[in-house]
Amino acid sequence: MSGNTSQLQVGGKTVDMAIKEGSVGPAVIDIAKLYAQTGMFTYDPGFTSTASCESQITYIDGDKGVLLYRGFPIEQLAEHGDFLETCYLLLEGELPTAAQKADFDYRITRHTMVHEQMARFFQGFRRDAHPMAVMVGSIGAMSAFYHDSTDISDPHQRMIASMRMIAKVPTLAAMAFKYTVGQPFVYPLNSLDYTSNFLRMCFAVPAEEYKVNPVLSRALDRIFILHADHEQNASTSTVRLAGSSGANPFACIAAGTACLWGPAHGGANEAALKMLEEIGSVDNIPKYIAKAKDKNDPFRLMGFGHRVYKNYDPRAKIMQKTTHEVLNELGIKDDPLLDVAVELERIALSDEYFIEKKLYPNIDFYSGITLKAMGFPTSMFTVLFAVARTVGWIAQWKEMIEDPSQKIGRPRQLYTGSPQRDYTPIGRR
DSSP states (O other): OBTTEEEEEETTEEEEEEEEOOSSSOOEEOOTTHHHHHSOOOOOGGGTTOOOSOOSSEEEETTTTEEEETTEEHHHHHHHOOHHHHHHHHHHSSOOOHHHHHHHHHHHHTTOOOOTHHHHHHTTSOTTOOHHHHHHHHHHHHHHHOGGGOOTTOHHHHHHHHHHHHHHHHHHHHHHHHHHHTOOOOOOOTTSOHHHHHHHHHHOOTTSOOOOOHHHHHHHHHHHHHHSOOSSOHHHHHHHHHHHTTOOHHHHHHHHHHHHTSTTTTTHHHHHHHHHHHHOSGGGHHHHHHHHHOTTOOOOOTTBOOSSOSSOOHHHHHHHHHHHHHHHHTTOOOOHHHHHHHHHHHHHHHOHHHHHHTOOBOHHHHHHHHHHHHTOOGGGHHHHHHHHHHHHHHHHHHHHHTOTTOOOOOOOOOOOSOOOOOOOOGGGO
């Protein structure tokens, strides 16, 4: 490696490859022409050493526990801003002025209603359908209801589609929740802020007045900020891959939602809560810690460690504080799940096994407890993740569409099947 190029020796041939520098973070070796020059591909399962795109949206330093949205630390955005401000930042690249913020909030608020025919569309689902199944179907169906904003070559239509999804996905999520619990849909209310409106659509009933608790609204708003984007994760990569084919934006976000449904991705906080419930009490923790350390035992501690963060997840620090604020507000002092969580956290931060393997509590460890305390069933946890991540998906999709160098995604493979062989008629097999 020398200067701004690196060299690769392949079969006696030397290949020069450019080195590209980012604004922060490690440099990358440009292997785009490797196959043309050598006749070989790289092999990288999970793409853990491959940059699939160039992006200006989110930066993560997993070793230092850093998460930046457009250069701003997640801690500052969660502490001082609100979710719609974060949405504007992710979409536009800068924090809004007061006038820009007011205009953006106004436009999102007045796009929150969905087409009335969507209510009849929902009736096609079984009453016990998983809310995420409903979300995948209803977000994809938006392209049928709002086909006047599916032309990805038109910047105005891209903007309208983006606004519609940020505004309407929470309404669809609340409808999915109401549908599964057998309650009537609650229409959005323009006088409420984004997160308060969502809580009201989820928990209000026609029979009585509903007043939004500002502590819970602020906590959920913070959860949305923390989940808004996270670089090239599985669901974001799915959105970009779907978008690279020219698919309409609603289809792309539906694809991302489907990917998010996986327990290793968006379902991790649900899995963490189920683990706490399985442990049951503080007295059982030593037994489960021993099981976690036993390589031959299938039990795994959920909510600890992270694919990217090799240090303490910066979102987990904010989430820990938020969890206690919610529990204190609701008067939950002796929650056995919280007792188990606090003791597990103490062990993870002091036990040599956890420290050596860097199994620190992550955001999923705390968010599941918080959402449960707010009244959300575990089946809704991933739905809330999708509500928050929609803006990140849209920002990434928009960036990809506007990138002149983008091309359809087409990973290669290392083929290990049978070489070419001849067909044998069925009577001779």
